[in-house]
Amino acid sequence: MGVHDAKDPMVPDGEVNAIDTDYQIGQDNIELKIGPFGLDIHNRVFLISAISVVAFVILTVVFQSQVEPLFTQIRNWLTGNLGWFFISAANIFVLLCLFLIVSPLGKVRLGGTEAKPDFSYLSWFSMLFAAGMGIGLMFFAVSEPLSHFSSSLGGVAGEVGARTDWAPLGAAAGDPLAAERLAMAATIFHWGLHPWAIYAVIALSLALFSFNKGLPLTMRSVFYPLLGERVWGWPGHFIDILAVFATLFGLATSLGYGASQAAAGLEYLFDIPGGVTTQVVLIFAITIIALISVIAGLEAGVKRLSQVNMVMAVMLMLFVILVGPTLAIFTGFFSNLAAYFQNLPALSNPIAREDSNFASGWTAFYWAWWISWSPFVGMFIARVSRGRTVREFMISVLLIPSAACVLWMTVFGSTAISQFVSGYSAAADAALPLQLFLSLEALPLVQITSFIAIILVVVFFITSSDSGSLVIDTIAAGGKVNAPTPQRVFWCTFEGVIAIVLLLGGGLAALQAMAVSTGFPFTIVLLVACVAVLKGLASEPRS
Numbered sequence: 001m002g003v004h005d006a007k008d009p010m011v012p013d014g015e016v017n018a019i020d021t022d023y024q025i026g027q028d029n030i031e032l033k034i035g036p037f038g039l040d041i042h043n044r045v046f047l048i049s050a051i052s053v054v055a056f057v058i059l060t061v062v063f064q065s066q067v068e069p070l071f072t073q074i075r076n077w078l079t080g081n082l083g084w085f086f087i088s089a090a091n092i093f094v095l096l097c098l099f100l101i102v103s104p105l106g107k108v109r110l111g112g113t114e115a116k117p118d119f120s121y122l123s124w125f126s127m128l129f130a131a132g133m134g135i136g137l138m139f140f141a142v143s144e145p146l147s148h149f150s151s152s153l154g155g156v157a158g159e160v161g162a163r164t165d166w167a168p169l170g171a172a173a174g175d176p177l178a179a180e181r182l183a184m185a186a187t188i189f190h191w192g193l194h195p196w197a198i199y200a201v202i203a204l205s206l207a208l209f210s211f212n213k214g215l216p217l218t219m220r221s222v223f224y225p226l227l228g229e230r231v232w233g234w235p236g237h238f239i240d241i242l243a244v245f246a247t248l249f250g251l252a253t254s255l256g257y258g259a260s261q262a263a264a265g266l267e268y269l270f271d272i273p274g275g276v277t278t279q280v281v282l283i284f285a286i287t288i289i290a291l292i293s294v295i296a297g298l299e300a301g302v303k304r305l306s307q308v309n310m311v312m313a314v315m316l317m318l319f320v321i322l323v324g325p326t327l328a329i330f331t332g333f334f335s336n337l338a339a340y341f342q343n344l345p346a347l348s349n350p351i352a353r354e355d356s357n358f359a360s361g362w363t364a365f366y367w368a369w370w371i372s373w374s375p376f377v378g379m380f381i382a383r384v385s386r387g388r389t390v391r392e393f394m395i396s397v398l399l400i401p402s403a404a405c406v407l408w409m410t411v412f413g414s415t416a417i418s419q420f421v422s423g424y425s426a427a428a429d430a431a432l433p434l435q436l437f438l439s440l441e442a443l444p445l446v447q448i449t450s451f452i453a454i455i456l457v458v459v460f461f462i463t464s465s466d467s468g469s470l471v472i473d474t475i476a477a478g479g480k481v482n483a484p485t486p487q488r489v490f491w492c493t494f495e496g497v498i499a500i501v502l503l504l505g506g507g508l509a510a511l512q513a514m515a516v517s518t519g520f521p522f523t524i525v526l527l528v529a530c531v532a533v534l535k536g537l538a539s540e541p542r543s
Helices: 023-027 043-062 064-102 120-131 135-154 176-190 193-212 220-233 234-270 274-296 298-325 325-347 357-382 390-421 432-443 447-474 487-506 507-540
Strands: 029-033 037-042
Touching: 043 064, 043 135, 043 234, 064 274, 064 357, 064 390, 064 507, 120 390, 120 487, 135 176, 135 220, 135 234, 135 390, 135 447, 176 193, 176 220, 176 325, 176 357, 176 390, 193 220, 193 298, 193 390, 193 432, 193 507, 220 234, 220 507, 234 274, 234 357, 234 447, 234 487, 234 507, 274 447, 274 487, 298 325, 298 390, 298 447, 325 390, 357 447, 357 507, 390 432, 447 487, 487 507
Parallel strands: none
Antiparallel strands: 029 037
């Protein structure tokens, strides 16, 4: 796109263009060439973000003993006092998506009325499915359903010694079938429509203002209908800096979960101590591999790794379906969906939720984590969705990945719960990172499946770090998607460094605290973006 062919986002097709976006962004970019290395950075966004990240790492290392209780307090205060805010915001995102499906605005085509999809339905659905897979699904596929099952089965009677905070969903004490339905309903709630609505809103916003309005692929562009030319100034800088922090700490949280699970798997298979030292070594080693993938490039690196990982994930899932409780899994998929929709009003109610521990400890953290991840997943979805109508986009982004997550959670969650009910309690009694491996232990070929699970976690780690560094660098480079490799190397390196220092400075609690801390202000950004995207869609012709 040349200096004079960027399209005014508020001017319909065919009218005079009034915005010089390349010029506006270019004025704040620094381009340097030093030997074989090059830089192309947005000087304010990159410098402030980079300096803040380096300072955070140094302070966390220097004051390691002091920051652990601080991180815990931050997480507990935000989730305990602002749980209603996170739940309400996620509800708004779902309602906006549903509105766009039935609204005339759903006829707007991403890329303009003449735009054609870049990918076939099969390829597009495959990539949406791939976006729904990640370290979180590996970590929580067994641990979350089992945790909720113990809580709901314990209910009033407290037979499993679990929390008694499930009042909004009804009592299931002593009834394993009812407890399983409640457990799976809560799990699907955290991995279904709400998180994908968060991703859909930001993906639609980025796609609309990049493909239809000709603006850079960065968060500030979404706010042009509200801020006008001020998006090129400090209001826009602030929005992009928040997006960098949110993505960085959201990714660090995922990397921490991945390291803890991979370490638990190595201890289970090879008796390698799975403590913090092993987790730090894992993050260091896998970050090196991710850097090699970054240098190799998107096509040779992350794309091939993602394809291999998806095949392995599907093979593992099919294996569990075939050798596990096959009938329970097939029937459970539909009954779990029914339980999810039946309990959805109670689960998504921010006011009447009496299950305060569950609402703050699970739901509020999840929503903040998903929101901190949203620039990462949203930008990926946006880049593969040109040519789709808004209605087509919303239906697909909400339903396809949600269905994939429901299937994955049903396969592994229902299997683990069936094992528990049958008398095998090893997985339920283990620490969360180990529960997947102990559930696989009750199935044939445990050495092979556990090794595959470790490989899956590691490769998800690599692809998340590689893709995440691309997204962060795109934002820090003013929306340029082909910025020099050294910049991605910088962000990829510091993703690993932040995960390490947070593990040393408080473990998973510290990781969760930073995800929630950056997710909170970015939630406000996304709520305002809802208004901006509606204004942007209203000015578009409909196909």
